[in-house]
Amino acid sequence: MSEPLIQVRNLVNRFDSHTVHDGVELTVFEHEILGIVGGSGSGKSVLLRTMLGLHTPTSGEVLVFGEDIACRDSGKLSHCQHRWGVLFQGGALFSGLTVLENVMAPILEHTDISNSFVEELARLKLTMVGLAEEGFDKFPSELSGGMVKRAALARALAIEPRVVFLDEPTSGLDPISAADFDQLILYLRDHLRLTVVMISHDMDSLLTICDRLAVIVDKRIIADTTEVITRHPHPWIRAYFGGVRGRAALGAA
Amino acid sequence: MENTNAPSCDLDTFSASGQETAIETEYYFFAVDAESGRFGLKGDWTIGTISKLEGVIEELELKKMPINSFEFHCGGLQRFDLSGAWLLYRTAERLRAAGFETSFSGFRAEHLQFIDDVLNIEKPHKSREKPVPALVQAWRILQAYGVDMLNEISMRYLWFLSISARLVATVLDPRRFRLISTARHIHDVGIKAIGIVAMMAFLVALVLGFQGQNQLVQFGAQIYTIDLVSISVLREMGGLLTAILVAGRSGSAFAAEIGVMQLNEEVDAMQTMGIDPYETLIIPRMTALLICLPLLTFIADIAGLIGIFLLATVTLDIPGNLVVERFLALEPMDHFMVGMIKAPFFALVIGMIGTYRGYYVASSADAVGRNTTNAVVESIFLVMVVDALFSIIFTKLGI
Structure with a gap:
């Protein structure tokens, strides 16, 4: 928990005259689950895209594994691309490939492992995220929402990343599947020694699995442990967690 | 870097036991004596390195060894991940299937976690379907193709009508x-x-x-x-x-x-x-x-x-x-x-x-x-x- 894996320093993002981020500071420590929270349009996705090198910020530094990727230098980026995995909101599975091929794709791209062994690894990962054997040869269009998320998570884990970024991992899932997915994320964090950065609106998953929360308010980030953030005096944060705290209190009583 | 000396210590003990065969590479050390084989893991066993390992293990022809037990030892193992654990598991499993006894030693806690994971996960195996005779297969393909074509034609005809x-x-x-x-x-x-x-x-x-x-x-x-x-x-x-x-x-x-x-x-x-x-x-x-x-x-x-x-x-x-x-x-x-x-x-x-x-x-x-x-x-x-x-x-x- 001590070593910072990702550091965002004084990040500014401006689109024309519209400022999204104005001096964002964020540190992600090894082996933690960090939840990013914010209102619609507060720039959660822009922050994530900046951390992934998909977006060039107006100014500021983004250090991932100690490399500044804010300038989107392709050498530095490829150094990182071997070591992170991303679960996009809609899954972003390649529609022309089967589920199994989707998971095999990044391994085949980054290593020289033989095809048959790559297939075994892909099967292992798919089994690990809880997909049934019958689903392996299906195309993404034939899967349910929950299966798409799981398959996409298996693909994100394919090259044994140190960090996974999850964009709304439980959105669109029913509460039971969402809770299962939360447990899966916890399990993977503990067992694969992962660091997890997730954007979520799902109160239950934020409060049950996140070690720390980073809230985007007033174009900056307030980050602290989940415990502290839920009691933070900022009006937006109070409004956001207000209902939940009541619920949590009820649950405790 | 404090681990760099560990494998060589192991190697010393191996060589002292007077084995008949001994092979040493960047990633493993392999030694056989009268009744057992010792397989020492070294360096990184991760997704980045196993491409160099998977072939080698086949080439060792462990199954043909005139012994009945193998010990996997990993005092020298440094980085390890799920893919490496799977390779190890698969190797051990194949040896077991061939009638050898296998044992593990010298793993550190963080290594064991991955081994545990692999053992706990329900094993994914390629489902083997019975081979279908070529003629039957050809007939099925033709049949499917014909049905498909008829279907397509009738769909177009209906579309045309509507x-x-x-x-x-x-x-x-x-x-x-x-x-x-x-x-x-x-x-x-x-x-x-x-x-x-x-x-x-x-x-x-x-x-x-x-x-x-x-x-x-x-x-x-x-x-x-x-x-x-x-x-x-x-x-x-x-x-x-x-x-x-x-x-x-x-x-x-x-x-x-x-x-x-x-x-x-x-x-x-x-x-x-x-x-x-x-x-x-x-x-x-x-x-x-x-x-x-x-x-x-x-x-x-x-x-x-x-x-x-x-x-x-x-x-x-x-x-x-x-x-x-x-x-x-x-x-x-x-x-x-x-x-x-x-x-x-x-x-x-x-x-x-x-x-x-x-x-x-x-x-x-x-x-x-x-x-x-x-x-x-x-x-x-x-x-x-x-x-x-x-x-x-x-x-x-x-x-």
Whole structure:
């Protein structure tokens, strides 16, 4: 928990005259689950895209594994691309490939492992995220929402990343599947020694699995442990967690 | 880096035991003595390094060793991940299956976690299906192919019927006709295509004229170049080439537009709002094609005739009035009508296939691309078929 894996320093993002981020500071420590929270349009996705090198910020530094990727230098980026995995909101599975091929794709791209062994690894990962054997040869269009998320998570884990970024991992899932997915994320964090950065609106998953929360308010980030953030005096944060705290209190009583 | 000495310590103990075989590489150390084999893991066993390992382990031919137990020792193991654990597990499992005893030693807690994971996960194995005889397989493929084809043909036939019925219904009840949408499609399908259609017909007439003239001049019959080109342009080339061009331009556009709307669930949205997607999407496109294709054919005919007129007067040195006289002697109106009467049928074929391919797109992005391509290929093919049918009919009728 001590070593910072990702550091965002004084990040500014401006689109024309519209400022999204104005001096964002964020540190992600090894082996933690960090939840990013914010209102619609507060720039959660822009922050994530900046951390992934998909977006060039107006100014500021983004250090991932100690490399500044804010300038989107392709050498530095490829150094990182071997070591992170991303679960996009809609899954972003390649529609022309089967589920199994989707998971095999990044391994085949980054290593020289033989095809048959790559297939075994892909099967292992798919089994690990809880997909049934019958689903392996299906195309993404034939899967349910929950299966798409799981398959996409298996693909994100394919090259044994140190960090996974999850964009709304439980959105669109029913509460039971969402809770299962939360447990899966916890399990993977503990067992694969992962660091997890997730954007979520799902109160239950934020409060049950996140070690720390980073809230985007007033174009900056307030980050602290989940415990502290839920009691933070900022009006937006109070409004956001207000209902939940009541619920949590009820649950405790 | 404090680990770098660990493997060499192990190696010392190995070598002291007086084994018969010993191999050492960057990633493992392997030693065999009288009754057991020791396999020492070294360095990194991660997804980045196992490509160098998986083959080597096969090559060691562990199964042929004259011993009955293996010990996996990993005092020297540094980085380890799930993929490495799987390779280790698989190797041990194969040895066990071959009747060896296996044991593990020297793992650190963080390594064991991965081993535990691999052991806990229900093992994914390729499901082996019984091999089917080649003949049976071939028959199944043929059967599936045949059923597929029949299915596709009947689907198109039904689509053709329902669209025809809607077209008739729209004629009977003009209030349901979408004028603005139709106008937009007329602009896209017709007006924007005028330039390219005219240009193409003009050039084709020139090319035909040059080739024809080269052959006919051998018999001193170069005057017949005029007959050759104007009849073929009016009867066949004008209509056919226009139809092919429109199939490429608009048939593909229809398939792509409607396909993307279908993927976006826009068509479903329309239906839930009580808006008839046939009325709003299909009929305006069909109407636009039915109006534009004959007009474009007419423009192609004119452009082709201008082409042959220029060719005759410039390269054949035939005076203009003589060319016109020769042309009129061919009774061009008959040929023109033969060409024109086919245009609406071509329009029907192109519109049907384009909209059908868009409407029944499977739910994935690459299906849109595939369907768009197929829409063009299929509609050009069917245009040819229709043209051939008309040729037979006209020959029978003696026109």
